[in-house]
Amino acid sequence: MTTTEFDHHSGAYARDWREINSTLRGKCPVAHTEAHGGFWVLSKYADIAEVARDDETFSSYQELPDGSRTGATIPAGPLRQVPIEMDPPEFFDYRKLLNGRFSPASVKRWEPYLRDVTTFCIDNFVESGQADLVSALASPVPAILTLELLGLPTTGWRTVSDVTHALVHTLPGSPEHDAAMAGIMGILGQVNETIAARRAEPKDDLISELVHAEVNGEKMTDARLIEIITLVIFGGVDTTGSLIGSALEWLHHNPAERDRLRADPALIPTATEEFLRYFSPVPGLARTTTKECTVGGQALAAGERVFLSWSSANYDEEVFDRPDDVVLDRHPNRHQSFGLGIHRCLGSNVARLEFRVVLEEVLRRLPDYVVDTAHAQPYPTIAVVNGWISLPVTFTPGARLGSNFAL
Ligand code: HEM
Known part of the structure; x- marks a missing residue:
């Protein structure tokens, strides 16, 4: 067996x-670590693709004889998330409830709203010539859209964003994680109230749709609704914010590329894919083997935990030329940042739209922003999402534009 001290936390x-992934890819692409009770780390693009596509052998949720459970993260999070932690056939019943509101056509309709929210956020600081682009822009835009889409009050965005940040960047069982769990209770209170309100009087939002939907002829329990709603919150809030923060920080260091995007905004969609590949905001997720199997020539027993390192796959030299360079017009770019297989990210179209709108507005309204690199703070640990705590910038002050959105 090939062992490693790999610990993604x-x-x-x-x-x-990047260096740790590269060493593993070169020396032991299927490696075992003792961290968090022991698991296998897969680092090659092809092995990860094979596992993610074989949901029969590699499960996203297992209840173990000792009463514990496995899920999409290592270690398993405190709350089950559905449908990410669910296998077929049941999985399909739930995924299909969500697909409609996240299809390209449905998501397109959010663009004017997103533009208003982004304008509102930039208006709040544009006259001052300084801002923290994480707390003033990269965090609120995805959080506000996610809450609006669900039907939750957007005024609560900061609490939702802070709690999500804390949960996705800290280790379950750590004091920081426990403190964030306390914050979750407040959010769940709000979710419960909204479920009750929409049951009585539906509106045009995802929570209304879910409370009135049926799975196998029956309405869902509140517990199941919460497993779905919290996944949309955790999936929707911090992931895109991290991508925005990382890309804005990179563009500070690469002004010629920033000018190129400003001059040619049509390049933004291709550049978005490259930023997704290069920063891999969700570095890896987990599966559990349901039977004996072989991956990359390594035999695995039933019940083993397996970590799919999307961030390593995204730098696999066998798939990507010059993987360590950001190539804004890279094509094709079959990165694994949204996963692949049946659990492929439900919100990928939302994420792409949010990223494009925010980047367009930043390039238009804060074209000369400069990051205060001495005070910019990345998260000290990644856990599930790799991003920034703060990104202070200065820029030439501009005028407010006015927005149809207000909190
Ligand atoms: C840059 C932004 C994002 C990244 C990198 C990302 C990444 C991922 C990845 C890697 C998966 C696959 C999980 C697996 O295979 O186990 C996933 C699933 C999921 N994502 Fe995203 N995500 C992003 C944005 C979003 C947004 C904006 C939403 C919702 C508004 C969202 C909701 C979900 C949901 C619900 C799933 C579970 C899908 C299923 O199990 O069928 N994500 N995401």
Whole structure:
């Protein structure tokens, strides 16, 4: 067996994930680590693709004889998330309830709203010539859209964003994670109230749709509704914010590329895919083997935990030329940042739209922003999402434009 000290929750991984992934890919692409009760780390693009597509052998949710459970993260999170932590055939019943509101055509309709929210956020700081682009822009835009889409009050965006940040960047069982769990209770209170209100009087939002939907001829329990709604919150809020933060920080260091995007905004969609590949905001997720199998020549027993390192696959030299470079017009770019197989990200179209609108507005309204690199803070540990705590910038002050959105 090939062993490694790999731990995706360590500070060393948050700092040096590209180097650690590269060493594993070169030396032991299917490696075993003792971290978090022991699991296998897959680092090659092809092995990860094979596993993600074989949901029969590689399960996203298993209840273990000792009463514990496995899920999409290592270690398993405190709350089950549906449908990410669910296998077929049941999985399909739930995924199909969500697909409609996240299809390209449905998501397109959100663009004017997103433009208003982004304008509102930039208006709040544009006259001052300074801002923290994480707390003033990259966090609120995805959080506000996610809450609006669900039907939850957008005034609560900061609490939702702070709690989500804390949960996706800290280790389950750590004091920071426990504190964030306390915050979750407040959000769940709001979710419960909205479920009751929409049951009585539906509106045009996802929670209304879910409370009135039937699975196998029956309405869902509140517990199941919460497993779905919290996944949309955790999936929707911090992931895109992290991508925005990472890309804006990179564009500070690469002004010629920033000018190129400003001059040619049509390049933004291709550049978005490259930023997704290069920053891999969700570095990896997990599966559990349901039977004996072989991956990359390594025999695995039933009941083994397996970590699919999307961030390593995205730098696999066998698939990508010059993987360590950001190539804004890279094509094709079959990155794994949204996963692949049946659990492929439900919100990929939302994420792409949010990213494009925010980037367009930043390039238009804060074209000369400069990051205060001495005070910009990345998360010291990654856990599930790799992003920034703060990104202070200065820029030439501009005028407010006015927005149809207000909190
Ligand atoms: C840059 C932004 C994002 C990234 C990198 C990302 C990444 C991922 C990945 C890797 C998966 C696959 C999970 C697996 O295979 O186990 C996933 C699933 C999922 N994502 Fe995203 N995501 C992003 C944005 C969003 C947004 C904006 C939403 C919702 C508004 C969302 C909701 C979900 C949901 C519900 C699933 C579970 C799908 C299923 O199990 O069928 N994500 N995401």
